[in-house]
Amino acid sequence: MAEMVCRECHRILKGQTCPICGTGNLSSDWSGMVIIIDPQKSEIAKKMGIESKDRYALKVR
Amino acid sequence: MSENGDSVIYVVKTTANQEKSVAIMLTQIARKDRLDIRSILAPDELKGYVLIEAPNVSTVEQAIQTVPHARSLVKGESSLDEIMHFLTPKPTVTGITEGAIIEITSGPFKGEKARVKRVDEGHEEITVELFDAVVPIPITIRGDTVRVLKKEEQA
Numbered sequence: 004m005a006e007m008v009c010r011e012c013h014r015i016l017k018g019q020t021c022p023i024c025g026t027g028n029l030s031s032d033w034s035g036m037v038i039i040i041d042p043q044k045s046e047i048a049k050k051m052g053i054e055s056k057d058r059y060a061l062k063v064r
Numbered sequence: 065m066s067e068n069g070d071s072v073i074y075v076v077k078t079t080a081n082q083e084k085s086v087a088i089m090l091t092q093i094a095r096k097d098r099l100d101i102r103s104i105l106a107p108d109e110l111k112g113y114v115l116i117e118a119p120n121v122s123t124v125e126q127a128i129q130t131v132p133h134a135r136s137l138v139k140g141e142s143s144l145d146e147i148m149h150f151l152t153p154k155p156t157v158t159g160i161t162e163g164a165i166i167e168i169t170s171g172p173f174k175g176e177k178a179r180v181k182r183v184d185e186g187h188e189e190i191t192v193e194l195f196d197a198v199v200p201i202p203i204t205i206r207g208d209t210v211r212v213l214k215k216e217e218q219a
Contacts (some may be wrong), residue, residue, distance in 0.1 A: 034108040035153060036084050038091045045102035046071040046144050047117055051151055058088075061107060062153045064188060 008033040008060040015058040023055075035061025071102055073147055074116045074124045075138040082133035087114050089131045099123050107150040113138070115147055156188050157207035165214035166192065168205065177213065178203070 007029040008014065009021035015036065020027050037059050042048040053059065078086045083106040094101040100123050105115040114134075118124050121137070128134040160166065164180045178192035181202055188207045193200045 035150070036087060036106045037151070038087055038104040038106075039102075040091060040094055040104070041100070041102040044071065044100075045117055047103045047105065047151065050144070050148070058091075061151065 005031045007031055008063045010063055013059045013061075013063055015060055030063050032064040033060035033062060037061060070119045071117050071144070072119065072121075073105075073142040073144060074118060074121060075142060076114050076116060076124065076128055077135045077138060078112055078114055079133040079135065080112045083110075083112070083114050086131055086134050090114070090116065090127055090134070093127050093131065097126070099127050101127060105147065105150060107153070109150065109153070115142070115150070155185050155207065157183050157185055157190055160190055160207060160210070160212060161216050163216045164212055166190075166210040166212050168192075168209060169211050170209045171205065173203065173205070183207075 006015050006017060009016060009024055009026065010028045010030055011024045011026055012021065014021060014023060021029065037047060039045055039048045039053050039056050039059065042054050042056055087104045087106040090101065090104055101116060101118045103117040116124050124137055128137060160180060160183055162180055162183060166178055166180060168174055168176050168178065173194065176194050176196060178194045180190050180192050182191040184190065189204050190207050190210065191202045191204045193202055
């Protein structure tokens, strides 16, 4: 099954709803990936305003 | 180290089209071996490379040892400012203006030339009219499936 991305938080997930936002507003058309492993120390996470470790898409259509 | 705290961006060369799988594998290894890798970036624009945010080069060297498709570490380091543009990708319709002549690069109209009638930045779509069509029918296509031939033509 293709991985989906939540249009609101950009998380890459499997399934039909985003476990964090609780929304079903997902997209299979996404590109680019950023994996945040340590949100406290990561400068990229700070710039993107990400506070939890996860996989995120850079662009969602 | 860098001016952005102690995070530095290192670039790892990978096999083409394996960027995402390398990023996922590196994440698993970083968690398992408790390596201080803070984030991994695999932008679509950068084919054959992944960017790793870590405090020092030895952490990255250790992490890529056992990862298949991770080929080598690029010498030197990048700053966060240099990779900022990857974090906020531009819409694909940037640079396409109304009146421009484009060529469709994929789909059923591949190879057809057309004039842009409307640009929808929000949906990243453009509406075009094909040159070779007998009756001018507007067609809406994705902005990333076209190539601009001529910027804007005064009618």
